[in-house]
Amino acid sequence: MLALCLVGAASANALDAGTVLALAKSVNEVLNNIRNWIMGVLAGLATVFLSVGGVRYLMAGGDPGEVEKAKTAFKSAGWGYGLAALAPLVVAILKGIVGTGS
Template identity: 50%
Template sequence: MRRLRQIIAAAAVPLTLTVVLLVRAIAADAAVPGAAPKDLPTVIGNITAWLVGLLVSLATLFLTIGFIRMLLAGGDPGEVAKGKEALKNAALGYAGAILAPVLVKILQSFVGG
């Protein structure tokens, strides 16, 4: 029972963050129903927003998996290593989410947007 409480506590924050980000993204799209984007920068901005949301969601999933693996490892070095690897993947996902808008801006400057 104690281990179950630890798992729930470790998963609560990342899952809550994921739900909040997804609800926020859905609410932003629902703000103007049926409105078509008028120009290419708007379309690129929308794609970037979805990309960042997807990357943050996946990174949060890997963060949760990593913490759960480490909690349930029970001293097994192989499972601890797998948990650490999942945490590294989560860090890379968050870095990608932070850098995605920057990369889009750089690409826009190359193509003259």
Template identity: 50%
Template sequence: MALAVVATPHAAYAAEPAPVMLAVDSIAEVVGNIRIWMMGILAAWATLCLTVGFFRYTSGEPGEVEKGKLALRSAAIGYAGALLAPLLLTIVGEWVA
């Protein structure tokens, strides 16, 4: 009797397809993610410029001091860009939506 149960073929059923999971629900969420990444990248770059500029400025050599001032200016522009990124992306998000 046990042999008959094992030997009889059973119907094979396909599994139900998995539900589709969307990565984001709206354009606003995409813009928000871009805003976060842009602010992080700009802040990291500005911090690198600030560090390099500080070391060059404190080296004491006239040519390096000028390069240090330029790097510190670039850091200030980078931080300003990181602070303005939400505003710029909000404007772009309003154009798209």
């Protein structure tokens, strides 16, 4: 019960009107954060697909259907890594559209 009261008190303090949880100094910083987030998510998902493809390939035991599923997972991982590599280009285009410069 005491822990619940402490959590409630901490939540009330965190939601104080003067508390700023996140503050971006410029649009450029926001776009850079978006780029980093996109790259992280895509690279993480690609790594998962690469791992799943590797495990499927190892466990296929010569079954052509499972080998094909593993190859599909490898292709998906390649697309994910490729899109993660292109994320800075996408953000650069957005910066050009918004007009933030570099």
